[in-house]
Amino acid sequence: MTRALVPLLLLVLLCGAFAGQAAWRYRSADPGVSADWSATEILLQEAGLRPEHIESTLLAIGRGGASGLIVRANGADLTREEVDAVSAFAQNGGRVIVLAETALAARFGMEVAPVAIHSTTGGVLRAEGVGGPLLPAARPLLGAGDPILSTETASFVDADGDGRASATDVAGPFTVGRRTPEGGVIVISSADLLEPASLEDAATRAYARDLFATHFPAGAIVALDATRARDDAPLRDAIVAASIDASHVAWLRVVVVAVSAAASGTAWLVLRPSTAPMKTDERVPLAERGS
Numbered sequence: 001m002t003r004a005l006v007p008l009l010l011l012v013l014l015c016g017a018f019a020g021q022a023a024w025r026y027r028s029a030d031p032g033v034s035a036d037w038s039a040t041e042i043l044l045q046e047a048g049l050r051p052e053h054i055e056s057t058l059l060a061i062g063r064g065g066a067s068g069l070i071v072r073a074n075g076a077d078l079t080r081e082e083v084d085a086v087s088a089f090a091q092n093g094g095r096v097i098v099l100a101e102t103a104l105a106a107r108f109g110m111e112v113a114p115v116a117i118h119s120t121t122g123g124v125l126r127a128e129g130v131g132g133p134l135l136p137a138a139r140p141l142l143g144a145g146d147p148i149l150s151t152e153t154a155s156f157v158d159a160d161g162d163g164r165a166s167a168t169d170v171a172g173p174f175t176v177g178r179r180t181p182e183g184g185v186i187v188i189s190s191a192d193l194l195e196p197a198s199l200e201d202a203a204t205r206a207y208a209r210d211l212f213a214t215h216f217p218a219g220a221i222v223a224l225d226a227t228r229a230r231d232d233a234p235l236r237d238a239i240v241a242a243s244i245d246a247s248h249v250a251w252l253r254v255v256v257v258a259v260s261a262a263a264s265g266t267a268w269l270v271l272r273p274s275t276a277p278m279k280t281d282e283r284v285p286l287a288e289r290g291s
Helices: 002-028 038-046 058-062 080-091 102-107 202-215 233-247 250-271
Strands: 050-054 068-072 095-099 110-112 117-119 141-143 146-150 155-157 175-179 185-188 221-225
Touching: 038 050, 038 202, 038 221, 050 058, 058 080, 068 080, 080 095, 080 102, 095 102, 095 202, 102 110, 141 175
Parallel strands: 050 221, 068 095, 068 221, 095 185
Antiparallel strands: 110 141, 117 155, 146 175, 175 185
16 A cells, blocks of 8 residues: 555645646736836826826726726736726716727727837837827727827838838838727827836827827826736636646656556556455364364
């Protein structure tokens, strides 16, 4: 029976290593990039608006007194319930600005294309027109809604991946900002439009201040998305990823097979029915001796 404990112990250690790898993946998963709303708060106040932060979950947007909301992509996907909450907020008259958050854009009939737009000049991309705002990391914005913001003509999507504008690339301008037909939601495909570094640019700061003043009601409370909670999927995804990783490690596959075979063999030896003949007491009773 003691021999059966050896492969069992090995299996426990193997499972522990697997669980440790999954836990490490979960802990190291990107929970989102913190947004610095400091410069945005100043511009909102200059426009006569009152900024406040939503720290926990966007489900709280329907419970406060905010009539405006700004959401930006941060590397952590919104849950379906949060998307529903923002959609309901907009349907009830809330005014929303979405910065490159793909799930929300899709809910409002738009698609943030998974390709970056570059300036042919090699500098930071700007919007069209004299004094257009900076559009760092902007992507083409497709789908429904009225176009309200486009890139400069000197822009391109690097289709051939050579890092420079060429005849095989897609030339601009590209639509990067749209407004829903009802006017309550604006989607802009640059997540970093309102970052402090972008708002140091005078044209970008002027554009943002005007955008706030015209889109949000005077004196409104505008909620800023400061949530960073993971959704329910990453832990499950970490376990699946650990399984996939394990299946691709040759020596680990050998160990799993060997330990499993050893455990099965030992269990069979311990639990198999005995085929040895039953031993009987060969001593002859005293009563039968001499007969």
